Amino acid sequence: MTKFEVQILGCGSALPTTLHIPSSQLVEMNGKLFMIDCGEGTQLQMRKFGAKMNKLHSIFISHLHGDHVFGLPGLISTLSLLGRTADLTIYAHQELEILLKPVLKFYCKHLVYNVNIIPLQKEGFNPIFENQSITVYSFPLKHRIASSGFLFKEKDKIRHIKREMIDFYKIPIREINNIKNGANYVTPEGEEIDNKLLTTPPNPSRSYAYCSDTAYDESILPYIKQIDVLYHESTFAESEKVLAEKTVHSTASQAAKIAKLADVEKLVIGHFSSRYRKLDKLLEEAKMIFSNTELAFEGKIITL
Amino acid sequence: MTKFEVQILGCGSALPTTLHIPSSQLVEMNGKLFMIDCGEGTQLQMRKFGAKMNKLHSIFISHLHGDHVFGLPGLISTLSLLGRTADLTIYAHQELEILLKPVLKFYCKHLVYNVNIIPLQKEGFNPIFENQSITVYSFPLKHRIASSGFLFKEKDKIRHIKREMIDFYKIPIREINNIKNGANYVTPEGEEIDNKLLTTPPNPSRSYAYCSDTAYDESILPYIKQIDVLYHESTFAESEKVLAEKTVHSTASQAAKIAKLADVEKLVIGHFSSRYRKLDKLLEEAKMIFSNTELAFEGKIITL
Numbered sequence: 001m002t003k004f005e006v007q008i009l010g011c012g013s014a015l016p017t018t019l020h021i022p023s024s025q026l027v028e029m030n031g032k033l034f035m036i037d038c039g040e041g042t043q044l045q046m047r048k049f050g051a052k053m054n055k056l057h058s059i060f061i062s063h064l065h066g067d068h069v070f071g072l073p074g075l076i077s078t079l080s081l082l083g084r085t086a087d088l089t090i091y092a093h094q095e096l097e098i099l100l101k102p103v104l105k106f107y108c109k110h111l112v113y114n115v116n117i118i119p120l121q122k123e124g125f126n127p128i129f130e131n132q133s134i135t136v137y138s139f140p141l142k143h144r145i146a147s148s149g150f151l152f153k154e155k156d157k158i159r160h161i162k163r164e165m166i167d168f169y170k171i172p173i174r175e176i177n178n179i180k181n182g183a184n185y186v187t188p189e190g191e192e193i194d195n196k197l198l199t200t201p202p203n204p205s206r207s208y209a210y211c212s213d214t215a216y217d218e219s220i221l222p223y224i225k226q227i228d229v230l231y232h233e234s235t236f237a238e239s240e241k242v243l244a245e246k247t248v249h250s251t252a253s254q255a256a257k258i259a260k261l262a263d264v265e266k267l268v269i270g271h272f273s274s275r276y277r278k279l280d281k282l283l284e285e286a287k288m289i290f291s292n293t294e295l296a297f298e299g300k301i302i303t304l
Numbered sequence: 305m306t307k308f309e310v311q312i313l314g315c316g317s318a319l320p321t322t323l324h325i326p327s328s329q330l331v332e333m334n335g336k337l338f339m340i341d342c343g344e345g346t347q348l349q350m351r352k353f354g355a356k357m358n359k360l361h362s363i364f365i366s367h368l369h370g371d372h373v374f375g376l377p378g379l380i381s382t383l384s385l386l387g388r389t390a391d392l393t394i395y396a397h398q399e400l401e402i403l404l405k406p407v408l409k410f411y412c413k414h415l416v417y418n419v420n421i422i423p424l425q426k427e428g429f430n431p432i433f434e435n436q437s438i439t440v441y442s443f444p445l446k447h448r449i450a451s452s453g454f455l456f457k458e459k460d461k462i463r464h465i466k467r468e469m470i471d472f473y474k475i476p477i478r479e480i481n482n483i484k485n486g487a488n489y490v491t492p493e494g495e496e497i498d499n500k501l502l503t504t505p506p507n508p509s510r511s512y513a514y515c516s517d518t519a520y521d522e523s524i525l526p527y528i529k530q531i532d533v534l535y536h537e538s539t540f541a542e543s544e545k546v547l548a549e550k551t552v553h554s555t556a557s558q559a560a561k562i563a564k565l566a567d568v569e570k571l572v573i574g575h576f577s578s579r580y581r582k583l584d585k586l587l588e589e590a591k592m593i594f595s596n597t598e599l600a601f602e603g604k605i606i607t608l
Contacts, residue, residue: 015385016378018351040378041345047322066381066411070374074320074344077370081319095410102406106399107370 004304009045011270011296014067022067030133032057042071061092063147073103080111087114094119139223141214144248149211157202165198206304212271216254230264233271252282256289270296308608313349315574315600326371334437336361346375365396367451377407391418398423443527445518448552453515461506469502510608520558534568537575556586560593574600
């Protein structure tokens with residue numbers, strides 16, 4: 001199977017601690033790295049975990065709070081020093097331009113590639129990027145400022161053709177791809193063989209969603225229904241539920257409730273408040289509602 | 305003696321590595337922290353080394369290359385989240401406003417204190433800050449863009465009065481401070497006692513200079529003559545001398561030559577190029593010329 005992995009670079013929240021740095025993740029698919037969020041220290045974490053800077057394809061920014069964007073200027077400069085020539089596309093809410101343009105303008109003398117900012121729509125479920133392997137969708141989250149979740153969905157795959165059927169019907173090579181894509185086979189004698197007889201179903205298309213920062217919001221359920229892995233923020237424990245509401249964040253139980261209602265395979269919780277030295281309580285509270293929950297940590301690799 | 309310490313937070317150069325992060329230092333004097341440069345990850349290093357955020361008094365930025373300033377937005381946000389109300393003054397070349405203003409404007413809703421940018425002059429040796437304990441001077445370095453060195457100079461101290469002379473002349477308490485400040489003492493009988501007879505010299509005023517980024521430049525010698533500790537960039541080894549010239553940086557030997565000519569007490573070299581996994585060669589080359597040389601490293605404390 002094609003490699004489809006997520007590596008957590010940072011899963012802290014606004015205040016960095018000795019335990020967690022601000023938000024950033026890398027989604028690796030088919031040799032390309034897609035970054036989600038880029039808090040301060042992201043490029044340092046890439047170095048630490050040996051992530052290949054030259055594989056970085058594009059960046060998806062959920063929202064413009066500092067702990068999700070302050071790593072961009074450093075990363076952009078470093079990519080230039082490393083000789084990047086390919087355009088870098090950043091998917092983000094429009095206002096990122098206000099923050100990034102002066103930096104780009106000031107340092108543009110050294111920049112040997114283009115940085116394109118593609119604005120995210122604040123409403124609806126929208127495909128924002130696709131290549132041969134995946135489609136990335138954005139959808140609105142519920143936060144103090146415009147915030148978007150991202151769904152990375154592997155494209156539908158081809159069916160597996162049965163070796164013994166190729167031999168039995170002496171199927172010519174030129175027909176193989178059509179059959180893998182679902183076509184029936186018509187023999188030289190004119191007999192039509194049903195595709196289901198010739199093939200087995202494709203490997204399931206895997207999918208990963210990132211939902212941070214957000215309050216508890218059931219309106220995202222249709223977008224993340226039955227996905228493989230959901231990363232959902234869980235800034236607070238149940239004891240800080242009022243604070244979670246006030247700051248428009250989620251508790252661990254709320255993240256778990258979303259995972260349960262969406263019937264996902266696995267939940268990873270992150271974006272932890274700096275107040276927690278130990279995260280046992282958050283994990284426990286989430287597991288009470290959705291047992292297949294894991295804690296994010298810097299360096300964690302999630303294999304899909 | 306009053307505490308006068310420098311802690312290195314980062315001593316790498318433009319490209320961060322697993323060994324070094326970009327430039328930043330803290331000068332601690334009399335309970336206050338003065339920051340010099342603020343590369344990406346500076347606030348994370350403060351956390352790591354347990355530096356007290358609430359002691360941060362002001363920030364001195366040598367020049368506007370990204371590896372010396374990209375940590376400012378995150379640090380400014382964090383100070384605000386931690387409830388800072390005191391103004392924060394940043395001494396920097398004027399253009400910092402272009403980079404920082406949009407960030408401050410965008411995030412100003414949350415900012416509960418003022419950030420003042422005081423422009424550095426590009427020429428001359430100028431006092432830019434003073435309090436009861438120290439004076440900070442800026443002076444021009446030689447780099448690709450305007451760059452300034454900083455001298456932290458403890459103020460002249462009072463002389464030590466001799467206990468036995470107080471007893472012998474029965475000097476009244478009201479005269480003590482005058483004598484400590486250098487005055488002679490006139491006895492009730494009208495006899496004038498020379499200050500030198502009554503006192504011993506004060507502890508020497510300590511001084512620390514930061515010179516980074518800069519090419520080899522003898523014109524800085526008058527400003528750093530006989531100081532206690534000189535931090536001088538040494539981005540390259542002698543084998544990269546041509547590259548050092550081209551990029552307007554210094555080699556370790558050049559840093560040592562400056563230290564020798566300025567007759568300083570100790571040299572600390574830093575701002576190491578990412579190409580060096582081991583720094584033995586740089587240290588060796590510097591020590592050949594100036595033996596009291598030390599390598600900077602993240603976390604190093606220099607006691608003056």
